[in-house]
Amino acid sequence: MPRSRPARWTRSAAATPWVTAVATPGRMLGWCEALRRFGPFFLADVTEPAIRDASGGFRMTPYQQVCVSESAADVARWGNGQTVSAGGVRIQPGTGLVTGDCAETLRSIARKGPSRIAAHAA
Structure with missing residues (x-):
């Protein structure tokens, strides 16, 4: 088990703070688009395990x-x-x-689609 993240994951002090970065909402939008284009799964089904872990907790x-x-x-x-x-x-x-806020954000996106991502990322 590594003691810390690999050097390539380390960000410089000048980097954009992670909470305002585009990676997380951009990744979710990419997943939504891939599901829309190629299926065969629905967004609600794909996000369900993450919602379950966020709301029920994980070790x-x-x-x-x-x-x-x-x-x-x-x-x-x-x-x-x-x-x-x-x-x-x-x-x-x-x-x-337990990360209830994360679970609720994912539930909202799963119910209402990718248009909710901008509201949660703002």
Whole structure:
């Protein structure tokens, strides 16, 4: 298990803050377009496992904990402290993490389609 992310994943201080980056909404739009063009699955079916994990929780792996720790200042700056700590204590590997806001965003996109992505990315 790597102790940290590979150097190619490390961003410089001058890079756009991750929460305002285009990768996440752009990736979701790409998936929506691929499903629309090529099928054979529906967006709601494809997003269901992620919605289930976000709403029901999942256990943090050691790798995820390292990633969260490395980005803790950025995450806290953008107001989603639940992914940084639970009751002020850093989330440790094996800890269950529920991300209800993420689940609701995915539900909204699954119900209303890619037009919801811009509303959630703004």
